[in-house]
Amino acid sequence: MTELSTLLSGLPGVDRVGADQRAATLATRSIKTTAKAWAIDLAIRMVDLTTLEGADTPGKVRTLCAKARRPEPSDASCPSVAAICVYPSMVPVAAEALKGSKVHLASVATAFPSGQAPLDIRLDDTRAAVAAGADEIDMVINRGAFLSGDVQRVYDEIVAVKEACGKAHLKVILETGELATYDNVRRASWLAMHAGADFIKTSTGKISPAATLPVTMLMLEAVRDFREATGRQVGVKPAGGIRTTKDAMKYLVVVNETAGEDWLDPDWFRFGASSLLNDLLMQRQKLTTGHYSGPDYVTVD
Amino acid sequence: MSIFEYAPAPESRDIVDIKPSYGLFVNGEWTDGKGEAFKTINPATEETLAEVACATDADVDAAVAAARAAYDKVWGPMPGRERAKYLYRIARIIQERGRELAVLESLDNGKPIRESRDVDIPLVAAHFFYYAGWADKLGYAGLGPNPRPLGVAGQVIPWNFPLLMLAWKIAPALACGNTVVLKPAETTPLTALLFAEICRQADLPPGVVNILTGAGETGAALVNHPDVNKVAFTGSTEVGRRIAESVAGTRKKLTLELGGKAANIVFDDAAIDQAVEGVVNGIFFNQGHVCCAGSRLLLQESVAEDFLARLRRRMGTLRVGDPLDKNTDVGAINSAEQLERIRALSEIGEAEGGERYTAPCELPERGFWFAPTIFTGVSQSHRIAREEIFGPVLSVLTFRTPEEAVAKANNTPYGLSAGVWTEKGSRILWMADRLRAGVVWANTFNKFDPTSPFGGYKESGYGREGGRHGLEAYLDV
Amino acid sequence: MSDEAKRLAVRKTYKLYVGGKFPRSESGRSYQVTGSDGAVLANASRASRKDVRDAVVAARKAQPGWAGATAYLRGQILYRVAEMLEGRRAQFADEVRTAEGGTRKAAEAAVDAAVDRWVWYAGWADKIPQVLGGGNPVAGPYFNLSSPEPTGVVGVLAPQDSSLLGLVSVIAPAIATGNTTVVVAASERPLPAVTLGEVLATSDLPGGVVNLLTGHVAELAPHLASHADVNGVDLTGVDDDELARSLEVAAAGNLKRVLRRAENDWTAEPGIKRLRAWTEIKTVWHPAAG
Known part of the structure; x- marks a missing residue:
């Protein structure tokens, strides 16, 4: 065994039933009134507004960028989202559309979503995205190598991508739905952090299950413990399947009570989502107006 | 102040209609008690919730006579399949009125609404459903060829899980064909009285269930009544001992579910985050008012420091306060008397040299509160390692080897429950085999289910409640 | 001296059976045992409070090992007791008849039934866990299993009337499940019990699993009932109501399990009541997940 695999297998185990139960208990938290208003704005600020379709076009991406800058055109108090997340080919369009805003530009690189391309192609993919203006790179790990026990290879590839990123922030997608066990999620989290990840991210959104509350909780435990062990803080990004304000509130509660309030910030926690934003906006309207909103009162992009 | 302050999220108490005063429920009717009525209060606010009748010896006589008549004429002769349907009916009504029962339980007991809503009341309904199904299948329980009911059961229950303990007592008793006279605890009578209304709503024949409120004297009169055939008690070992003495020489069948001082044992290879949760759940669930609480944490020395951190x-994330707030994790201590006991033993813990750590939380001014507390540096010889505190106070001890863990865990007159945390399967089985306790939770804690028998070894009592085994307590086999 | 001169019989000394050994009472006392016809049969040791204490120590010491033995082995050993008893059938028939009176045939029937009882309980050792235990279908992702475990050290006040069959009927169910015992034999009919001790001592039964005391119930029972290191007490052999009540009160001190007196037909099939009486149900939970 390599030193790395020894380190990873030495991490404490995770009992799935206990972890699920803890997450389910946290999910019963009731976030109301002032707390809800604060949390909705925070959640909006944490959204990586995402489109990752084969059918993406410059027009679609521009529309989304406009939405990212001003999610609620008629309400200046509504914050903009954290980032736009697109395929590398769409980075130039998005960079242009986001110019002058504080919205970050994230791109999935490294032969997303499978990662099944030669390393040099994945690195080129990364460099191209950064060169075109992406300041955040969402890479996928080599799950095949991880599951076959070749953790050193996974590590080396993350290191290589990190280097290719230059100044861009690196989010490492574990694709937890394919890792299957919670022990693997914990090990992959530590592996990614040791290799230099700035963020660890649950999923591509192309595999079911995508983000779940307990898996996100495990990753929050990992970043908490990693900071304790190394002094370096790493962010967490659940992605895929988070569609409602109620879901987002649950995640924020888990952040608050697992990693702590240091992570309650868009620099350290993101939601990879598309439809979530409109639900957050409708709930925001409900809190402002006192009555329920409808889909005609938010922009469809 | 956290940047993410959860705003108050109180469950509405309007769902419950508490009457200003309650009588006794005897023979299907409400009657005035002959004793001096007493008040039951909300321990979170000290406000009076209602006035409750106090049953005297004469009231006990009347209730036992009603139960006897119902046993002889109605419930005893009734086919099991018909008894079953009454119990199913009760179970359904409990589900339908679940939120009302949960709010009332939290008001009278002080436990968080999250627990009464998600744990207590669902388990109550499940218990009636489970035993309903046994009523016409008793011959298949494997206890003997011709199981017969015992007659009238006198049942005395504690205040920590008022309605759940009622269910543990009444459901199997009725399924087996007995009738009951039950006395809820003095400080938590209200859900039992609402249960009496549920019995009426279910058209349960008069006298099958009788509810007498009162204090220790009422309980003693019930236990000592010559026409009671079965005594079931859940409460302190001290009172259990007195009951065992008082039924000596009679033909009354006795089951006792008493105190505990459970060890929760954490090995160095445990799934540490789940173990932390399990320890927290083990001692702070229901304010530690749990007979099977994991009140002694045994930590393997090699991980003790990390685990304690x-x-x-x-x-620090436990939310202590208003029991009706949906986000409350730890509610109010049930009574001033219990609070006093917890304080006294905690002071003794400090005097004995234990190092005290109290969770940083603000406590409300009115009501009975005790912040979650742990004592480190505790030895086996300390009183807080031996005596049941019955509050949110954890004593932490360490061990070096599995043998030492077992020896320390078993070194108590109690034997109700134990917890083991390790990822090593063979060690779990080895430990589970050696721990002298009626329930062993491995990599989990404080789990309950109507199908799973519960009860103690040694001074934690005898008899089992729940499951097929729980039938034996109410059958002549 | 002629060859026909009557040979002087070698009399047997009846002692206690404690921890696998045959000591006299530490008190040095003995008492006369008479047969059903009033003839003096022997001096039996008259056990004392301290003999109770020593017997409890022996029983406690033996308990973990006996409980830890496989059920298969316990069954084998109980069956071995039956074999040894069968081999001394004639001797036991004599002793039982002398003690209880009645016909030779009745005494032989009692011995046969006692042998068969050992066989019956031998077979239970590895079956009772399945009959009393089992998996519980809890509503959640847990493996949940209940199994009977021995109560621990059981004090047995053996029946006064049935000196062998009754005795065997109260000992065998207690030890079949892994308990160890301190037994006070029938006060006036103690000799078959002492001889049974000889059988046990040669049956691979570990010393201390069964400890047999002879003497007076009224003197010994209170110490057994109040002993804090005894987990259960069987009042079968207590004929006096007030004594039985006071023993139950004493047993409450550490919440011993108490088996009250009941009408017993020792010739009938016993059922599992006594097996159940000296077992505790332990339930183990474990999460189940991939």
Whole structure:
């Protein structure tokens, strides 16, 4: 065994039933009134507004960028989202559309979503995205190598991508739905952090299950413990399947009570989502107006 | 102040209609008690919730006579399949009125609504459903060829899980064909009285269930009544001992579910985050008012420091306060008397040299509160390692080897429950085999289910409640 | 001296059976045992409070090992007791008849039934966990299993009337499940019990699993009932109501399990009541997940 695999297998185990139960208990938290208003704005600020379709076009991406800058055109108090997340080919369009805003530009690189391309192609993919203006790179790990026990290879590839990123922030997608066990999620989290990840991210959104509350909780435990062990803080990004304000509130509660309030910030926690934003906006309207909103009162992009 | 302050999220208490005063429920009717009525209060606010009748010896006589008549004429002769349907009916009504029962339980007991809503009341309904199904299948329970009911059961229950303990007593008793006279605890009578209304709503024949409120004297009169055939008690070992003495020489069948001082044993290879949760759940669930609480934490020395750091951090997120707030984790101590006992033993813990850590939380001014507390540096010889505190106070001890863990865990007159945390399967089985306790939770804690028998070894009592085994307590086999 | 001169019989000394050994009472006392016809049969040791204490120590010491033995082995050993008893059938028939009176045939029937009882309980050792235990279908992702475990050290006040069959009927169910016992034999009919001790001592039964005391119930029972290191007490052999009540009160001190007196037909099939009486149900939970 390599030193790395020894380190990873030495991490404490995770009992799935206990972890699920803890997450389910946290999910019963009731976030109301002032707390809800604060949390909705925070959640909006944490959204990586995402489109990752084969059918993406410059027009679609521009529309989304406009939405990212001003999610609620008629309400200046509504914050903009954290980032736009697109395929590398769409980075130039998005960079242009986001110019002058504080919205970050994230791109999935490294032969997303499978990662099944030669390393040099994945690195080129990364460099191209950064060169075109992406300041955040969402890479996928080599799950095949991880599951076959070749953790050193996974590590080396993350290191290589990190280097290719230059100044861009690196989010490492574990694709937890394919890792299957919670022990693997914990090990992959530590592996990614040791290799230099700035963020660890649950999923591509192309595999079911995508983000779940307990898996996100495990990753929050990992970043908490990693900071304790190394002094370096790493962010967490659940992605895929988070569609409602109620879901987002649950995640924020888990952040608050697992990693702590240091992570309650868009620099350290993101939601990879598309439809979530409109639900957050409708709930925001409900809190402002006192009555329920409808889909005609938010922009469809 | 956290940047993410959860705004108050109180469950509405309007769902419950508490009457100004309650009588006794005897023979299907409400009657005035002959004793001096007493008040039951909300321990979170000290406000009076209602006035409750106090049953005297004469009231006990009347209730036992009603139960006897119902046993002889109605319930005893009734086919099991018909008894079953009454119990199913009760179970359904409990589900339908679940939120009302949960709010009332939290008001009278002080436990968080999250627990009464998600744990207590669902388990109550499940218990009636489970035993309903046994009523016409008793011959298949494997206890003997011709199981017969015992007659009239006198049942005395504690205040920590008022309605759940009622269910544990009444459901199997009725399924087996007995009739009951039950006395809820003095400080938590209200859900039992609402249950009496549920019996009426279910058209349960008069006298099958009788509810007498009162204090220790009422309980003693019930237990000592010559026409009672079965005594079931859940409460302190001290009172259990007195009951065992008082039924000596009679033909009354006795089951006792008493105190505990459970060890929760954490090995160095445990799934540490789940172990922390399990320890927190083990001692702070229901304010530690749990006979099977994991009140002694046995930590393997090699991980003690790290584990304690995690435990303290976790304790910092516990939300103590209004039991009706949906986000409350730890509610009110049930009574001034219990609070006094917890305080006294905690002071003794400090005097004995234990190092005290209290979760940083603000406590309300009115009501009975005790912040989650742990004592480190505790030895086996300390009183807080031996006596049941019955509050949110954890004593932490260490061990070096599995043998030492077992020896320390078993070194108590109690034997109700134990917890083991390790990822090593063979060690779990080895430990589970050696721990002298009626329930062993491995990599989990404080789990309950109507199908799973519960009860103690040694001074934690005898007899089992729940499951097929729980039938034996109410059958002549 | 002629060859026909009557040979002087070698009399047997009846002692206690404690921890696998045959000591006299530490008190040095003995008492006369008479047969059903009033003839003096022997001096039996008259056990004392301290003999109770020593017997409890022996029983406690033996308990973990006996409980830890496989059920298969316990069954084998109980069956071995039956074999040894069968081999001394004639001797036991004599002793039982002398003690209880009645016909030779009745005494032989009692011995046969006692042998068969050992066989019956031998077979239970590895079956009772399945009959009393089992998996519980809890509503959640847990493996949940209940199994009977021995109560621990059981004090047995053996029946006064049935000196062998009754005795065997109260000992065998207690030890079949892994308990160890301190037994006070029938006060006036103690000799078959002492001889049974000889059988046990040669049956691979570990010393201390069964400890047999002879003497007076009224003197010994209170110490057994109040002993804090005894987990259960069987009042079968207590004929006096007030004594039985006071023993139950004493047993409450550490919440011993108490088996009250009941009408017993020792010739009938016993059922599992006594097996159940000296077992505790332990339930183990474990999460189940991939």
